[in-house]
Amino acid sequence: MKRKEKQPLLKQSHLPLILLGAVMALFGLASALVWSISSSQAMRGLITAGQLRTRIAAFESTGGLITGIAFFVLFLWCIVLSRHGARAAFIVGIFASFAPILTARAEPLLFDTLHLQLPAGSVVAGALATLVFALPMTIFFIILASSPRVPRNCRWVSLAAILIVLGTAFFPILVTVFAFLIKPGDPAVGRMMEVGSQVIKLRYILPGICLLLLAFFSQRFQARRVTGEASQTSTTQGVTQ
Amino acid sequence: MKAVSGKTSLHLILISVILASLLLGACAKATEEPASSETTPGGNSFSGLKLVAPAPYDPPIEMHSVINVDATVKFLDGTDIQNNVWTRAYAELLGIRLSYDWVVDSSMYNQKLSLSVNSGDIPDMFRVTADQFLLYQEAGLLADLTAAYENEASPQTRDIMTQDPIALKSAMVDGKLYGLPLTDASVAYASVLWVRQDWLDQLGLPAPVSMADFQEISRRFMQDDPDGNGVADTIGLCVSKSIWNSSYNLQGYFNGYHAYPTAWFERDGTVVYGSVQPEMRDALLALQKMYASGELDQEFGVKDVNAVNETVAQGKCGMEFGVWWNPYHPLSLSQQNNPTAFWSAFPIPSIDATPAKSQYNSAIGSYLVIRNGYEHPEALIRMANFWTDNLVGSQDEAVRNTLLGDLDAPDVVLYKYTPIQLWEPNAPIKAGNALREALAKHDPSGLDLEAQWRYRIIQAYFEQGVLEAWVEVATNGPNGASAILQQILDDRGLMNRFYGPPTPTMATKFPALQSMESEMIIKVIMGDPISKFDEFVEDWYRLGGTEITAEVNQWAVNNP
Numbered sequence: 001m002k003r004k005e006k007q008p009l010l011k012q013s014h015l016p017l018i019l020l021g022a023v024m025a026l027f028g029l030a031s032a033l034v035w036s037i038s039s040s041q042a043m044r045g046l047i048t049a050g051q052l053r054t055r056i057a058a059f060e061s062t063g064g065l066i067t068g069i070a071f072f073v074l075f076l077w078c079i080v081l082s083r084h085g086a087r088a089a090f091i092v093g094i095f096a097s098f099a100p101i102l103t104a105r106a107e108p109l110l111f112d113t114l115h116l117q118l119p120a121g122s123v124v125a126g127a128l129a130t131l132v133f134a135l136p137m138t139i140f141f142i143i144l145a146s147s148p149r150v151p152r153n154c155r156w157v158s159l160a161a162i163l164i165v166l167g168t169a170f171f172p173i174l175v176t177v178f179a180f181l182i183k184p185g186d187p188a189v190g191r192m193m194e195v196g197s198q199v200i201k202l203r204y205i206l207p208g209i210c211l212l213l214l215a216f217f218s219q220r221f222q223a224r225r226v227t228g229e230a231s232q233t234s235t236t237q238g239v240t241q
Numbered sequence: 242m243k244a245v246s247g248k249t250s251l252h253l254i255l256i257s258v259i260l261a262s263l264l265l266g267a268c269a270k271a272t273e274e275p276a277s278s279e280t281t282p283g284g285n286s287f288s289g290l291k292l293v294a295p296a297p298y299d300p301p302i303e304m305h306s307v308i309n310v311d312a313t314v315k316f317l318d319g320t321d322i323q324n325n326v327w328t329r330a331y332a333e334l335l336g337i338r339l340s341y342d343w344v345v346d347s348s349m350y351n352q353k354l355s356l357s358v359n360s361g362d363i364p365d366m367f368r369v370t371a372d373q374f375l376l377y378q379e380a381g382l383l384a385d386l387t388a389a390y391e392n393e394a395s396p397q398t399r400d401i402m403t404q405d406p407i408a409l410k411s412a413m414v415d416g417k418l419y420g421l422p423l424t425d426a427s428v429a430y431a432s433v434l435w436v437r438q439d440w441l442d443q444l445g446l447p448a449p450v451s452m453a454d455f456q457e458i459s460r461r462f463m464q465d466d467p468d469g470n471g472v473a474d475t476i477g478l479c480v481s482k483s484i485w486n487s488s489y490n491l492q493g494y495f496n497g498y499h500a501y502p503t504a505w506f507e508r509d510g511t512v513v514y515g516s517v518q519p520e521m522r523d524a525l526l527a528l529q530k531m532y533a534s535g536e537l538d539q540e541f542g543v544k545d546v547n548a549v550n551e552t553v554a555q556g557k558c559g560m561e562f563g564v565w566w567n568p569y570h571p572l573s574l575s576q577q578n579n580p581t582a583f584w585s586a587f588p589i590p591s592i593d594a595t596p597a598k599s600q601y602n603s604a605i606g607s608y609l610v611i612r613n614g615y616e617h618p619e620a621l622i623r624m625a626n627f628w629t630d631n632l633v634g635s636q637d638e639a640v641r642n643t644l645l646g647d648l649d650a651p652d653v654v655l656y657k658y659t660p661i662q663l664w665e666p667n668a669p670i671k672a673g674n675a676l677r678e679a680l681a682k683h684d685p686s687g688l689d690l691e692a693q694w695r696y697r698i699i700q701a702y703f704e705q706g707v708l709e710a711w712v713e714v715a716t717n718g719p720n721g722a723s724a725i726l727q728q729i730l731d732d733r734g735l736m737n738r739f740y741g742p743p744t745p746t747m748a749t750k751f752p753a754l755q756s757m758e759s760e761m762i763i764k765v766i767m768g769d770p771i772s773k774f775d776e777f778v779e780d781w782y783r784l785g786g787t788e789i790t791a792e793v794n795q796w797a798v799n800n801p
Contacts, residue, residue, distance in 0.1 A: 039703035043699070048585070048720065050442040056706065111580055123707060123709065176701060180707070187638065187694065197704040200705050
C-alpha cells in the first residue's frame, strides 16, 4: 500500500489556525474571568443573583456573538488553506462557531421560542450549547488524529484534545445531572461539583491551546520539511554536479 | 518499521479513546455505586461509630412508651417499631429497653392517649400536647424532672433548650420542670416577602422597602405584562383562602401595617389580641383596593393552597407572603414553565419609618413527660442527650446515616422511629450564617455535610449558571431568606405572647371567633364595607373576646 505523505495542516501560512486557537483560548479566559469575578462578588453578597445573571448574559450575548463570528471566519480561512483530511476536519469544526452564539441564547430558544417544558431546563440548555461546541470539535480532532497525512505530533495533540474536549464539556454536565436529578445530597457528588465548577472554566481555554499546539507542530513540520527539501535539493545538485 | 509501529499504536489509542468515550456513562455510573458502610442501620452493633453515650444502666431498665407512626413511615427489612435502630441504640448504648404498649396513626394519638391515661394505663414515657400537659400535671400524673434535668442534661441539650427562651419556661409549673419540650425553630414560621426577582429586574424596579414600594411593584406586575406573553394575566400578590397559612398568607401584609392578626401582644401594659386592633383597618382598606384593581386573584376567597400552586406553576404570580423555606415548596413550581424564574426574599416592608415586625408563634407544641412514680425519670434526659450529642452536636456522616437515614434508602426516615426528637431552634439561622460565611471565603471546609452540599448547589448557580439551584440561593445564599430570620430574631420579629394551653373560655369560644375573623377579612377584601370590621370587633368582644382577653392577661401575669 502506498504510504501517504505527511503534510502540514495549512498551506503557506498558519496564521488562521494561530488566530483561531488564540481567539478560542482568549474567549475562554475572558469568560472564566467574568464568571469568576462576578460569581465571587455574588457569593460575597456584593451583587445580587439578578445582577450576576444580567452581567453574564450581557457578556455571553455580545462576546459570544463576536467570538462566534470570529470562529466562523477563521475556520473558513483554515478550510481555504488546508487540504485532504485537515480540510475535512476544519469543515466539521466550523460548526463549533455556533456554540458561543448559542450560549446566551439556548434558554430563550428552547423555552421561549420552542416552548419546551423540561425538568432541569438550564442544564439542558447548557448541555445543548456545550454539545454544539464539543461535538464538532471532537470530530475535528478525531479526523486529525486518524488522518495519515497529518504530522505525527499534531496527531498526538489531537488525540489528547479529544479527551480534553470531552472531559471539559461533559464532566460538569454529568456531575450536574447527578447532583440535581440522580443523587441529590450525595457528598461524593458534592465534591465532584467542586471539580466540575473549575473544569467548566477550561471549556474553551484548553481546546484553544490545543489548536495553538497544532499550529506550532504543523509549522515546525513545515519548516523542517522545507529545510529537508532544501538540503535534499542541494545534495541532489551536488551529486548531479 | 518504526513509523508503522507508531502509526499502529496511535490507531489503537484512538480506538481506545473512542470506546472509552462511549463507555463514559457506564463507567461514571459504576463509580457512583454507594460504598458499603462500616455499620449498617440493620446491623446489631454500633461499635464502628463514634457515639457519645453515658455508661449504660446495669442491669438494663425497662421503659414502656407509646408512639404514633403514620402509614408513610417505612421500615428496613427485619425491623419494626419495636425493634429498630433506635430501640437497639437505647438498649445497647444506654441500657434502656424501650417498648411501645401501643402504636397508632398520628390522627388517633391524642384520643388513644386520653383513653389510656383515663383507664389508668399510663406509659412510663410519652408525648403530650400543651393542654394535656397542664391537665396531667394538675392531676399529679407527671414526674418532676427538675433534678434529673439539672444533673443529667448535657451542654448540647441545655444549649438547645436555651435557644428558645420559652422552651423550658413553658414546661414548668411553680418553678418545677414537668416535661421536656420538643423544640423546633419558632422563627422559621415568621413571614417574609417573596418577590419574582426576574420580573423586578426586567421592569427595572427597586427592591421593596416600604409598603408604597410594595404597592407599586404589585401594580406594575399586574399592568406591565412581566411574563411577556402579551396577555394581562399576571397577579401582583398571590393569596389563598387559608390566609394564615405558611404560604400565600396575609399576616405578612398586615405586619407591614404594624397589625398582628391572630397574635397576642403587649400594648400599654396589657396583652391584646391583634385581630381587633385599629391597625387592621388601614391594612384591610389597602387590600380591598388591591383586590378592586385586580392585583389580587379575583377568586382568592375560594382558592386553596393547591389552586394557588397552579397559578405559581403557570408563572402568573409576582409576590407572596410566606415562610423562609417557601422556595423549596411551593415557589419551586414556578420553574416548571419558566426556567429563569427566581424569587427573592425581603423583610416585610413597612407603612412608615418604623420597621415592620414579622409575627410568629412558638414552635413548641408538645412535651415528653415521665409518669409520676417511674423509677428512672433521668432516663428521658439521657435519651434526649443521646439525640442532641450525636445528631445536633456532631456531624459524623456514619452516625447520621445510621440514626437518621441515608441516601441509599431515602424513603426510610429512621428518626421517625423515636418520639425523642429535639430540633435546634436556631438551626436555620446558624446554618445560613455559616453557609454565607463559607461562600464569602470560598471555603466550605468548616461546614457540616448538609451545609457543604448546599454550598455546592449555590456554587453551581453562581459559577455554572445552573438556574435550578436558585432555591438554595434564595434561602441560604447571600441575602437569602435565612439572613432575614436573623433580623427577625434580633429586632424585627414579634412572637405571640400567649404560648400556653387554651384558657377555659378560649377552649369553648375561640374556634367560632377565629372562623368569624377569617370570614370577615376575606369578605372585606372582596368588597364588603369596612364597617364590617368594626362590627366584627364589637362582636368579638361580646361573644367571648372580653373573657378570653382577661384570661390571657391573667395567664401572662403567671408566665412573665
